[in-house]
Amino acid sequence: MEISGSAFNSGISTIQAGQRRVDQAASAIASNAVTQPQQPTSTPPANQVNAAPNAAEQTRPDLAESLVALRVGQNEAQAGAKVVKTADEVLGTLIDTTA
Structure with missing residues (x-):
């Protein structure tokens, strides 16, 4: 019976650990969507090198990672x-x- x-x-x-992981990943995805809206990017002039990636590339x-964590939580x-x-x-x- 103990087994x-x-x-x-x-x-x-x-199940609970998977649910926590899904909740955390969903929260991260939602906060990423709210704080980093997708903005159209402009092309830099031909003589200028774009040293810093734009905000969309950084996110x-x-x-x-959040989407992978979401799937891992689902599988868990x-x-x-x-x-x-x-x-x-x-x-x-x-x-x-x-019996």
């Missing part, structure tokens, strides 16, 4: 749900066997 309880607890904590890695929550489902099935089988 099943442990599996349930592990699955639930994994792309942050956005990409789905994995936790599968653990809970499997633990439920195992417990159901054990109850059917012992």
Whole structure:
């Protein structure tokens, strides 16, 4: 019985961790969209070198990292749900066997 309880607890904590990761990533994406609106960029004159990237280019890695974190959180929550489902099935089988 402890094994099943442990599996349930592990699955639930994994779901919660995934949900926290999704929440954080969604918040980062939303704040990035609010603080860094996309602005049209102008081309520098031919004799001028553009040393500093524009604001849109600077936010792309942050956005990409947030999107990856969002997907990781989704996968983490789905994995936790599968653990809970499997633990439920195992417990159901054990109850059917012992009854």
